[in-house]
Amino acid sequence: MPTLIRPPSKASLRADLPASLVVFLVAVPLSMGIAVASGAPVMAGLVAAAAGGIVAGALGGSPLQVSGPAAGLTVIVASLINDLGWRTTCAVTLLAGVVQLLLSASRVARAALAISPVVVHAMLAGIGVTIMLQQVHVLLGATASSGAWANITTLPASVTGAALAEMLTGLAVIAVLIAWPRMPAAARRAPGPLVAVVGVTLAVVLLGASVRTVRLDGSILDAVSLPELPDGGWGAFAVGVLTVALVASVESLLSAVAIDKLHTGPRTDFDRELFGQGAANIASGALGGLPVTGVIVRSSANVAAGASSRSSAVLHGVWVVLFSVVGVALIEQVPFAALAGLLIVVGAQLVKPRDIRLAGRTGDLLVYVTTLLGVVFLNLLEGVAVGLALSVAILLVRVVRAHVEVEQLGAGRWQVAVEGSCSFLALPRLTAALGTVPAGADVVVDLDVDYLDHPASQAIADWARQHRAGGGAVRIEEHRAERIATVAQEPPRRDLSLATPAVWRPRPVGASEPVGPKRVPRALRPVLDGIDTFHRRGARRAQVVLEPLAEGQAPDALFLTCADSRVVPNLITSSGPGDLFTVRNVGNLVPERQGAGEESVDAALAFAVESLGVTSVIVCGHSACGAMNGLAHGVDDPSVNAWLAHGRQSLSAFRAGHPVGRQAAAHGFDETDQLALVNVAVQVSRLGRHPVVGPAAAAGRLTVAGLFFDIATARVLHVTSTELIELAPTRAADGADA
Structure with missing residues (x-):
């Protein structure tokens, strides 16, 4: 008690x-x-x-x-x-x-x-x-x-x-x-x-x-x-x-x-x-x-x-x-x-109002309205009981109902997309959809399901076997968290990745095929296969987010980071389309002098601050940076050397014992990463003197900040012009969840 x-x-x-x-x-x-x-x-x-x-x-x-x-x-x-x-x-x-x-x-x-x-x-x-x-x-x-x-x-x-x-x-x-x-x-x-x-x-x-x-x-x-x-x-x-x-x-x-x-x-x-x-x-x-x-x-x-x-x-x-x-x-x-x-x-x-909007977004508006009216015109207990019964009924319908859609991607190219929970209750709709695919077509069956029982799995496998026997090609892609059965896979008769550009540029059904080669260079296949997957699986979902952005953008921040392929700004900031105005260059540098090819960063800063009205400008460096290694030890390419000259101030500050470098050393970062951290601090200071960013920051219209992405630990540190804060674990604890 x-x-x-x-x-x-x-x-x-x-x-x-x-x-x-x-x-x-x-x-x-x-x-x-x-x-x-x-x-x-x-x-x-x-x-x-x-x-x-x-x-x-x-x-x-x-x-x-x-x-x-x-x-x-x-x-x-x-x-x-x-x-x-x-x-x-x-x-x-x-x-x-x-x-x-x-x-x-x-x-x-x-x-x-x-x-x-x-x-x-x-x-x-x-x-x-x-x-x-x-x-x-x-x-x-x-x-x-x-x-x-x-x-x-x-x-x-x-x-x-x-x-x-x-x-x-x-x-x-x-x-x-x-x-x-x-x-x-x-x-x-x-x-x-x-x-x-x-x-x-x-x-x-x-x-x-x-x-x-x-x-x-x-x-x-x-x-x-x-x-x-x-x-x-x-x-x-x-x-x-x-x-x-x-x-x-x-x-x-x-x-x-x-x-x-x-x-x-x-x-x-x-x-x-x-x-x-x-x-x-x-x-x-x-x-x-x-x-x-x-x-x-x-x-x-x-x-x-x-x-x-x-x-x-x-x-x-x-x-x-x-x-x-x-x-x-x-x-x-x-x-x-x-x-x-x-x-x-x-x-x-x-x-x-936010509860009403949430009910609309989640498909529960009918439950909300029914419960509200029940409470008002019946009584509280009966209204809640009706609302609970309706919500349970809708849940059961969602659980047992799979969404099946057939789409023609191009001449001879089809996709059957199955989403949700696919059980024997969905067999009439599933078999009807599969029956609309023409014989001899190349087909991708995209199973984005959280549940697939044996009867549904067997129906898909039987149809695939019959379709291949008729000269068609079938590729089955499964994406699910829980399953009862696995659809039997057979090698497709044709390599679907070597398809026409219509695969990765959807057009309305019936449109004419583009003029051009029927095969694409092997070097482009990873990118084109990724675009193919995006068009088949991601484009419809992404359109919900992208469509409101079609007429313009209003990002919160300008994110200046390195061109390194391991740094993904939207991933490490948990942001989406329209949130970041991103500028990338080798070494995440802000040039102080102007010259041929160096106006790009200035143009981006001016456009973001004066036209888009961003509220923050962020410089993000990263660990194991090739640009910082080249800055410290030199590179053979003259053009790279010319660009890295914008980082010499960072190198001098590091060698002079910059406080950020000392803090980084105390926490186990190697010299290249120490230089990368000092470089972020120097770029933050440089932005404070920038002719566009500096006055806006001084007037309180925006904030300048520095970040450092430690790839090995997948952690982001905050860097000021003089201090390294929110420190990651020491190198001895790499991979630990601190």
Whole structure:
């Protein structure tokens, strides 16, 4: 069983005390608003905030997560209160906590993360839409209905009968919350929700506006009410317990995962976190509070405020209790419309455009829309169930459905591309596609599959045998991670690599053959075979990235590196088409003097900085550089010697004991690599004096940087004009993963 927290250290309190105050200021208006939206007593939200902060904070497994009432459960709680009553809803909360304790003991917490993220995103969006549909009526001075459709149909009447003072109060809160992120950093230290609600409340009081305000029956101590079991309706009661337990668990665990990504401290113990959430819900339900979950808004505020331990969450709960005892008179000044404006913004934030775009890109938009509509127009549990069922069905279709495409590459040249999972279920489509290939054609069967069972493999092998018997040639290329069977291979009757240029220059089917030799020089075969493979396997995928770049480029960086074939800029920077404006020359040199053939680097620098507006200029050297070896020991070719003259300053600096060279020597690099590193440092300094790059760097429009690629260890080092940093392992540890 988890133990209570240890007494915080003085160093921890210095960080956690101010962070707890920030979270407290965020939690109070949100907790009150969620209680109002749920149809629960206002103090129930503060009871839940206190229980979540103190109990879940002390016992949970996520050190920086803050728990309390969450907007994600608003719809469920409102339905429970409407059907079962408030005190029975408290019993639901208490027993949901017991279920969470049992789930924690069974160590299944991580299994909750197996729910499709798109379903969770859509669930939250559906809750957000439901909250907005309800609270817009409150903002207009009307009464919200329990169902989404009823709120939609009665909205015109609420608009025409809107109370002006109520509406202006709610809109003022919304305006403050929208504008707050754009305020100066010093102002944003105060939480936006607190500023909006307190500021608008003060304005209402000073102006004497007639609006509905929160009404309380005493302090938080007076709000304590014992839970009550239902008088009948046990089926709905049991469903409510399971629904609250599961939704609260999933939301808490997902929030913990998100918070782990925001800090570098200890990671979440998910089973312990579920234990803490269960204990908090038992406490909240027993005391008359709302259900408790881990809340991303408060938790992220906690991290941003600099919290270092769980003491911050616990202290925030203590502040909530103190405020709820002595601050009742202040709470009763808050207009309902102000809380409605706050909740409308919270609901809108649950509908994230990036989640919708992601669902569209991954082909899950139907799941997202279906789940959202189910949550809004049915209820949360049924909406999530429909979304999960649909996502599982789509997954099964994707797993068993292979994509088969037949394409003519040229006269007598065909390709059959099979992608995905190819099983016996795909045999009708597969055999139909293979049957469209003309007899006697040269065919490449490209199997880019993650699964190939024996019936599909046998069907391809039988067809290939029959096609070869008819005078055709078949080459089967397999690219897959898992397989059941291997397609039988036979030597092709004709060498497909000695094909016409149509192989590596696709044209529309039926276009005439180009005039020219039917065979290509053997020396070109590796390149042409690579182009052939690209056209057959990579071009369609690359087109998705390249098509938006067809009209122009906007790279982030100019990357000046050596012409060495072992240096692949996009590989070592994990970048793609359109990201790097690349300049390559022997030795990655920036000439200081101008002469015939030396204007190329200057032209590239000027174009990148002045026309493309790159934000960085990077010089990248590498180990085992032939240019540096030639610079140090000389070469016979006069033209190479003339070009390497631009590196003589680097050689002189190396021989004079440049600090980068000394650091490189101390870490086991040989003299050639030491010179290469010094050369990068010298080129960085030279770029700082460049007539185009230098002024742009001085004005802060771009950054000049140096890199060094150590081929043997596949590591990249950062080189400044005077220092070698982010050092790779010593040579004795080459190949080790440090």
